[in-house]
Amino acid sequence: MTHTQAPTRRAKSAPPQRNEKLKLRRAESRAGYAFLLPWLLGFFVLTAGPMIASLYLSFTNYNLFEAPKWIGVDNYVNLLSDERFIQSVKVTLTYVVFGTPTKLLAALAIAMLLNSKRRGQGFYRSAFYVPSLIGASVSIAIVWKAMFGDAGPVDQFLSFFGIGLGGWVGNPNMTMPMMILLTVWQFGAPMIIFLAGLKQVPAELYEAAEMDGAGWGRKFASITWPMLSPVIFFNLLMETINAFQVFASAFIISGGTGGPAGSTMFYTLYLYLRGFGDFRMGYASAMAWLLLIVIGIITLIFFKTSDKWVHYSGDEK
Structure with missing residues (x-):
């Protein structure tokens, strides 16, 4: 039982x-x-x-003071005939194409220099990273404008060599190089990420390459670049997205006008002027969604093409 x-x-x-x-x-x-x-x-x-x-x-005519009126895709169609919109696209693409690679090259070069053991290494890393902490602030943009303005320190320095330009801020041909220099100066964040990636590369690979007689260039192409490619991919993607959204520095340096001659009329600045200057919120919303779509397409292209050049640990490629 x-x-x-x-x-x-x-x-x-x-x-x-x-x-x-x-x-x-x-x-x-x-x-x-x-x-x-x-x-x-x-x-x-x-x-x-x-x-x-x-x-x-984005499908309405809305000015903040009256009820939105449905107009369909008119805002998107009107963008194609807006000369200032086209100018903002050209300015932004120029900034992205030239500014982003230059910034990443500077970040990678400094990271490789700081990767070697030397006295005061912690101080140098902190010193190079500091601009990234304060570089996006309004105060730094104001200082940058003063430095490159008429009779500014930069122009006075160049005048000693007989190449004074009378100020970069008011020169349409020099405003873009000035903006690119500003973003390159803020290379601290990608530099830290590059430095972390370099720390993960086994030293034995470099030692074996040296025994085979490989020089610096060969070691970089065969070891550093493949091992660092996931980090390069991440930095390239993030910095490209950030470059498309630049606003504060362009607004401060141009005084919110996009001048001179539209040379600093970045996409987000023109979006702001349309939305909060002209109170065309529907038009500005269409611009915002178009920017989102473009960034989404670029991100998709990055991921689709990453298999051809990004190598992960244990990958058979």
Whole structure:
């Protein structure tokens, strides 16, 4: 009788145990959603909600003071005939194409210099990183404008060599080089990421290459570049996206006008002028969504082509 009753007792006690586990899982789920609730509220109220509203406004004529009027795709069509819009696209593309690679090359070069052991290494790393902490601020843009303005320190220095330009800020041919120099000066963030990637490259690979008589260029092409390619991909993608969204420095240096002669009329600056200068919020929303689509396409191209040049650890390529 004892042997026949034991299974019966275990069978009767099993359901309460399952119920306890279910209650515990539900309690954990409720706690998880409770912790996620602030983020979810922020996402839907501050991000998803405004994005949906902006998408709707991009198909309307809206000036902040009157109710939006549905006009379909007219805002998107009008962009193609807007000369200032086309100018802003050219300026932004020039900045992205020339500024981003130059910044990354400077960051990689400094990271490789700082990767070697030397006295005061921590100080040099901190010193090179500091501009990235303050470089995007309004105050630095104001200082940069003063440095490159008429009779500024940069122009005075160049005058000693007989190549004074009378100020870069007012010269349409020099404003873009000035903006590129500003973004290159802020290479600290990608430099730190490059430096972290260089630390992961096994020293044995360089030692073996030296034994085979490989020079610096050969070691860089065969070891450093392949091992660092995931980091290069990440920095290239992030810096490209950031370059498309440059605004504060262009606004401060140009005085919010995009001058001289439209040479600093970046895409986001023109978007701001249309939305908050002319109160054409529908037009500005169309520009914002077009920028989002372009960045999305570029990001997709980056990922689709990464298989051809990005090498991960354990990859057979």
